[in-house]
Amino acid sequence: MDVEPDLFTAAAEERQEKDPSSSPLAVRMRPRTLDEVVGQRHLLKPGSPLRRLVGQGGGPAGASSVILWGPPGIGKTTLAYVVSKATDKRFVELSAITAGVKEVRAVIDGARRASGGYGKETVLFLDEIHRFSKAQQDSLLPAVENRWVTLIAATTENPYFSVISPLLSRSLLLTLEPLTDEDLSGLMDRAVAEERGLGGAVELAADARAHLLRIAGGDARRALTALEAAAGGALAKGEREITLQTVEEAVDRAAVTYDRDGDQHYDVASALIKSIRGSDVDAALHYLARMIEAGEDPRFIARRLMISASEDIGLADPQALPLAVAAAQAVAMIGFPEAALTLSHATIALALAPKSNAATNAIFAAREDVRNGLAGPVPSHLRDGHYKGAAKLGHAQGYVYPHDVPGAIAAQQYAPDALHGRRYYEPTRYGAEARYADVVEKVRERLKGDG
Structure with missing residues (x-):
């Protein structure tokens, strides 16, 4: 892998200049400078490290390698490409999913030859670097340290881990921050108006724009792909305006009545949770589908499912919360569209799980007592005894270490005097909680010394 990527890139750019319509709209609208990048305003301020990296804003560029961290579909590849264009460097792209050390070394060798042969430096864009093992990442260090390449690595996972x-x-x-509807709306306006885009051949109706934003789900490429399909549909019918019906026909998806920032947002989310609570799996899936089709943030849905697992299922199925947490982690890692499968998995499992709000009621009751001032001092035998003078104060004196007694339950008082004997947790007999119901009564008797 040597200078070939440059030749192919140059040829593609030459074809695009001669015949812009030969490339997809998303490619034609690819930013050529940092000023054309959509969103990421916090990274594009004058004098920012990114500006200095491309020789703008004065001052030293600092690190010659960059790690871009953010959710899928927000322009990490685009930023890498813009940096290469702005610095007049070769652009080589690898994916950690399919590439290994061999491919990385080939790029590095090609970069060294290009630099020594005709003075052309290289930007290596490595997508999904988190999929590289430690050894594979180690192979990048010499190239980074010696600045044989400008490494721009992208990850959707926390790079500190x-x-x-x-x-x-x-x-x-x-x-990088998720693209907002405002960001995508401005991008579509540019795509409609600019010559390299649709050249003003069409206009975009307000409801059609709203539906395109829902379809996009924060992904610029998806927004432009749908816009291009809709524009083609309108022009084929001899129409200048892109209507909602035209968008629906072009993308084969019906518009969903759902305002992510209004009452519908909260109403549908509420209906999802109440359907799970009511064990109606089909209704729950309907509301989940409405949220997905409306472009709802999948992380918001996952958070609601985690809450539901504790609030409405609790110890009736102790695996419900770990499942919901795992789903939330998966959603954060993969994003839409695949995240829809994970959310469906979790929603079905939670809807069909046995239900108990005993854990919810228990903490509510305990917190209510605390708010009402029902507390009292910690019993002396439970206080910290690891400091000089604790024994003189009676702290930790008389404490019975549970592991020293049969059954590991010592008959002693744990709650403050004002709350001694007060019960908060009242388990149900549903699902796995039936076991806890049997256990808690036996434990309470042993704590009183009656067992």
């Missing part, structure tokens, strides 16, 4: 420290310390870490 997924990228080795030596590489992280030698790189500029940039956190």
